[in-house]
Amino acid sequence: MANKDFEFISREEKLDSEQTRRSLTYWQDVWRRLKKNRLAMIGLIGVIIIVLFGILGPIFTPYKYSDQVLDFSNLPPRFDIYNIADDEYIFLTKEYRVLETTSKGELISRIDNIHKDQVNKIYYFAKEYEVTLEANTVGNYTPTETLGANAVYSTKWGIALEDSTNAAGVIAQIVYIHPNSPFQGVLMEGDSFDIQSNQNLTEIMLLADPNSTSSASTLIEGRMGSQAVIDALEANNGVEYFVVGDPQIEVNFSYKLMDPEDRPAGYEDVLITVTYEGKELTEKSDTVSNSTYLWGTDSLGRDILTRVMYGARISLAVAFVATIVNFIIGITYGSISGYKGGGVDNFMMRVVDIINSIPLTLYVILLMVVLRDVVIDVTLFGRYFVIFKGGSGLGTIIFALGSVYWVGMARLVRGQILGLKEQEYVLAARTIGVSTTKIITRHLVPNAMGPIIVSMTMMIPSAVFTEAFLSFIGLGVSAPQASWGTLANDALSGLTTYPYQLFFPAAAIAVTMLAFNFLGDGLRDALDPRLRKG
Amino acid sequence: MSESYNTQKPLLEIKNLKKYFDKSRGLFSKEKRFLTAIDDVSFNIYKGETFGLVGESGCGKSTTGRTIVKLYEPTAGSIIFDGVDLATVKEKDMLPYRRKIQMIFQDPYASLNGRMTVTDIIAEGIDTHKIFDDMPDPNKAKQERIYELLESVGLKKEHANRYPHEFSGGQRQRIGIARALAVDPELIICDEPISALDVSIQAQVVNMLEDFQKERGLTYLFIAHDLSMVKHISDRIGVMYLGKLMEVATSDELYEYPLHPYTKALLSSIPVPDPNNPNKGSRIVLEGDVPSPINPKPGCRFASRCEYSKSVVYRNEGSKSFVDRLEGRIARVTLLHPETNELIVKSNQVITREIAEYIDSLGKDEFVVGRDRCFSETPELIEVKKEHFAACHYINDLDGTGK
Numbered sequence: 001m002a003n004k005d006f007e008f009i010s011r012e013e014k015l016d017s018e019q020t021r022r023s024l025t026y027w028q029d030v031w032r033r034l035k036k037n038r039l040a041m042i043g044l045i046g047v048i049i050i051v052l053f054g055i056l057g058p059i060f061t062p063y064k065y066s067d068q069v070l071d072f073s074n075l076p077p078r079f080d081i082y083n084i085a086d087d088e089y090i091f092l093t094k095e096y097r098v099l100e101t102t103s104k105g106e107l108i109s110r111i112d113n114i115h116k117d118q119v120n121k122i123y124y125f126a127k128e129y130e131v132t133l134e135a136n137t138v139g140n141y142t143p144t145e146t147l148g149a150n151a152v153y154s155t156k157w158g159i160a161l162e163d164s165t166n167a168a169g170v171i172a173q174i175v176y177i178h179p180n181s182p183f184q185g186v187l188m189e190g191d192s193f194d195i196q197s198n199q200n201l202t203e204i205m206l207l208a209d210p211n212s213t214s215s216a217s218t219l220i221e222g223r224m225g226s227q228a229v230i231d232a233l234e235a236n237n238g239v240e241y242f243v244v245g246d247p248q249i250e251v252n253f254s255y256k257l258m259d260p261e262d263r264p265a266g267y268e269d270v271l272i273t274v275t276y277e278g279k280e281l282t283e284k285s286d287t288v289s290n291s292t293y294l295w296g297t298d299s300l301g302r303d304i305l306t307r308v309m310y311g312a313r314i315s316l317a318v319a320f321v322a323t324i325v326n327f328i329i330g331i332t333y334g335s336i337s338g339y340k341g342g343g344v345d346n347f348m349m350r351v352v353d354i355i356n357s358i359p360l361t362l363y364v365i366l367l368m369v370v371l372r373d374v375v376i377d378v379t380l381f382g383r384y385f386v387i388f389k390g391g392s393g394l395g396t397i398i399f400a401l402g403s404v405y406w407v408g409m410a411r412l413v414r415g416q417i418l419g420l421k422e423q424e425y426v427l428a429a430r431t432i433g434v435s436t437t438k439i440i441t442r443h444l445v446p447n448a449m450g451p452i453i454v455s456m457t458m459m460i461p462s463a464v465f466t467e468a469f470l471s472f473i474g475l476g477v478s479a480p481q482a483s484w485g486t487l488a489n490d491a492l493s494g495l496t497t498y499p500y501q502l503f504f505p506a507a508a509i510a511v512t513m514l515a516f517n518f519l520g521d522g523l524r525d526a527l528d529p530r531l532r533k534g
Numbered sequence: 535m536s537e538s539y540n541t542q543k544p545l546l547e548i549k550n551l552k553k554y555f556d557k558s559r560g561l562f563s564k565e566k567r568f569l570t571a572i573d574d575v576s577f578n579i580y581k582g583e584t585f586g587l588v589g590e591s592g593c594g595k596s597t598t599g600r601t602i603v604k605l606y607e608p609t610a611g612s613i614i615f616d617g618v619d620l621a622t623v624k625e626k627d628m629l630p631y632r633r634k635i636q637m638i639f640q641d642p643y644a645s646l647n648g649r650m651t652v653t654d655i656i657a658e659g660i661d662t663h664k665i666f667d668d669m670p671d672p673n674k675a676k677q678e679r680i681y682e683l684l685e686s687v688g689l690k691k692e693h694a695n696r697y698p699h700e701f702s703g704g705q706r707q708r709i710g711i712a713r714a715l716a717v718d719p720e721l722i723i724c725d726e727p728i729s730a731l732d733v734s735i736q737a738q739v740v741n742m743l744e745d746f747q748k749e750r751g752l753t754y755l756f757i758a759h760d761l762s763m764v765k766h767i768s769d770r771i772g773v774m775y776l777g778k779l780m781e782v783a784t785s786d787e788l789y790e791y792p793l794h795p796y797t798k799a800l801l802s803s804i805p806v807p808d809p810n811n812p813n814k815g816s817r818i819v820l821e822g823d824v825p826s827p828i829n830p831k832p833g834c835r836f837a838s839r840c841e842y843s844k845s846v847v848y849r850n851e852g853s854k855s856f857v858d859r860l861e862g863r864i865a866r867v868t869l870l871h872p873e874t875n876e877l878i879v880k881s882n883q884v885i886t887r888e889i890a891e892y893i894d895s896l897g898k899d900e901f902v903v904g905r906d907r908c909f910s911e912t913p914e915l916i917e918v919k920k921e922h923f924a925a926c927h928y929i930n931d932l933d934g935t936g937k
Contacts, residue, residue, distance in 0.1 A: 024697075025697065026648065026649055423644050424639040424640070424641055424644040424645035425644065425645050425646055425647040427600070427605055427637070427639065427645075428637065428639060428645055428710070428713065429647075429658065430605055431605065431632065431635075431636060431637045432632060432636075432658055432659040432662050432663075432717065433628065433629045433632035433633070433659075433662050433663065434658060434662050435662075442647075442650070443647050446647075446649040447647065447648070447649060
């Protein structure tokens with residue numbers, strides 16, 4: 001080919017032939033790179049799930065974080081059930097309580113024990129009887145016998161109770177039943193009820209006479225405190241449920257003498273035998289998941305799932321607020337220190353060193369003492385807001401973390417700014433005459449944003465962990481509020497028996513930290529590909 | 535170009551400019567260490583000319599440029615621009631002068647903020663100086679001005695909303711030039727604007743700078759180490775060595791008749807693309823390294839490497855003994871023990887009594903030492919010929935023909 005085969009193109013043509021595509025901003029490019037990093041995306045999804053879990057989770061649970069049901073305390077997420085009759089299942093807890101459940105693991109109620117024998121048998125009420133109170137049979141049952149001076153007689157139910165004592169302590173004993181009483185044939189004279197201890201409450205309520213002011217009645221009412229139930233009974237009709245002593249479930253916890261070395265793995269020394277109406281059930285019929293409390297309950301019968309959700313709120317709130325405070329203080333402080341340099345920088349960094357040298361734990365303890373009685377409140381638009389309450393522990397933790405954590409950020413930002421301020425684009429801006437504030441906000445901070453974002457993402461799990469640690473050693477939020485740290489702390493006392501109580505908050509902490517760390521690593525790679533490892 | 539500059543009033547007058555950086559170690563060290571980046575430099579730049587500033591790396595030419603725009607606060611001296619001494623103007627009052635002096639930077643990759651679009655970068659000066667604020671539609675005027683600037687530096691309107699990383703080095707340097715031009719400056723300090731560019735692009739950029747100079751009557755301070763490029767673009771040239779101005783002359787004069795030994799050495803290092811170059815082999819190779827600019831010794835900065843700073847002390851001359859005459863002077867050769875090869879005295883080391891006696895004991899008849907004046911007295915920049923200044927004590931002894 002000779003030169004004449006070619007012809008010159010004009011400059012316009014040359015420029016027009018350039019490939020043009022939509023320009024990506026820096027952050028679009030970062031997002032594009034982040035999306036390619038599978039681990040970071042898992043982390044991002046994890047973070048989103050955890051945040052939603054904390055924010056939306058409590059809406060979908062029927063319990064509050066402070067709701068206590070003592071009867072259902074320390075329940076595991078999965079348990080063994082025994083089928084005692086056609087559609088009746090019981091679950092024996094590790095505390096030898098008997099709970100009535102369904103075959104699907106829904107908890108119905110606690111079945112109370114009647115008495116324990118001296119050795120190893122505990123007897124429980126098995127059934128609820130249904131008694132229909134008919135209107136004409138309800139009313140004043142005038143006693144046909146002379147009652148003792150100690151007796152309390154309910155003219156409404158036709159039953160007289162008398163205080164009596166036995167080995168168990170004060171009990172109430174039925175001394176008289178009116179022949180027309182609805183309880184005739186159901187209760188027997190001589191039946192006794194232990195008012196003080198764990199007696200079946202419905203039963204005692206039946207005997208309560210709201211008109212009487214006698215000791216037994218007061219005692220009962222005082223114990224019950226449930227006016228609603230008493231009101232319902234006063235209505236004098238309808239169906240009432242109560243429990244009587246027969247038939248019984250007999251649970252035999254026999255201790256088998258066994259040489260620990262001969263004991264096969266998984267076998268316990270205690271052999272549990274459940275006897276119901278003479279039938280012996282040694283084999284558990286099924287292992288089901290707890291449908292009422294999905295993650296079980298803690299030692300006060302509070303739903304662990306709900307508490308972990310609330311814990312997520314508190315832990316993440318602490319982490320986010322502390323991180324945002326760090327972000328603002330750290331960037332402002334660090335960029336001023338780095339940009340001014342010289343003596344100003346030296347002074348500001350020594351202040352940081354001093355703050356950094358105080359141990360966080362000591363700092364929190366001191367703050368706790370100082371801030372205990374501090375309440376900051378405002379009335380805005382006629383509404384009352386509490387901005388800060390020192391006593392709750394939450395505000396103190398946020399305050400402590402916020403006022404200490406920023407030093408790391410300030411150092412990081414300072415280092416970045418020190419490097420960036422000698423960059424020629426900053427010199428160019430200075431030559432143009434751009435103000436210091438604008439140089440920092442438009443040139444320096446945006447270019448230092450990569451490491452700042454990474455550090456923030458890494459700071460969130462660290463704050464979560466610090467909060468958990470402080471709560472764990474008892475410096476965190478106060479009961480009944482729950483953070484993951486306090487949940488873990490609460491679970492620690494029953495660790496060997498109820499390990500699941502520690503598992504769930506610990507897993508939540510671990511998942512959060514992993515998710516944020518994955519995301520942070522991915523962000524670092526996406527923001528600065530030069531730092532990529534390996 | 536060759537008319538007399540003395541009759542003109544200079545646009546920029548640098549008088550005895552000094553910039554020392556404090557390099558003292560730690561809070562408690564007593565010893566003060568100063569890096570003398572610029573030491574007593576004076577020169578003038580006249581309106582419409584290009585003043586080239588050359589010198590090897592680290593000689594203070596960039597620092598000079600940056601001190602003129604007050605990126606560094608001068609230690610002493612004055613920077614008189616248009617009759618105002620910028621050295622005394624406080625930072626907050628600098629704004630009006632910032633518009634008149636602009637700078638083009640060396641590294642096109644570092645001189646543009648990667649987080650800003652081309653529009654933002656160029657508009658920064660316009661916004662800061664509120665150039666179009668009294669116009670009825672400042673945003674439109676600004677936009678038009680940016681397009682106009684982009685086109686004048688050879689870019690397209692479509693490039694306005696792109697980010698710097700989408701451009702090549704040459705294109706980025708053009709954006710940097712457009713940024714400097716946006717505020718209509720009178721003086722532009724070009725801090726090695728082409729040294730990071732491809733050779734083919736260098737010519738484009740230099741030609742563009744020359745075109746702007748013609749169109750807009752700009753004045754350039756052109757800092758570079760590429761001597762042939764400086765010769766091409768500059769009207770007058772200053773040669774710097776270790777913070778000192780060694781020689782100032784018009785570009786043709788300097789290249790034809792260099793006076794200062796350093797300039798001679800510098801010019802001899804320009805490669806000539808001709809295998810039959812008659813001057814082949816005449817390259818002056820300087821001995822040793824550039825001395826440290828921290829707390830420099832008195833005397834000529836170039837003395838330690840200068841061929842002309844040598845003189846010889848003979849054993850048999852004058853009344854004093856050989857040892858007495860050697861003692862306290864500066865050795866200009868390195869002396870090794872003839873048998874053990876042990877170092878006795880290094881070049882540029884002060885000869886102590888002990889060393890002098892040792893030299894005497896070796897039975898040498900002569901010894902090369904430094905000229906006293908070169909090592910004790912700092913030479914002033916004096917006008918040797920018309921418009922030709924040089925700083926050397928023995929400038930009149932040296933051959934002014936370039937040999």
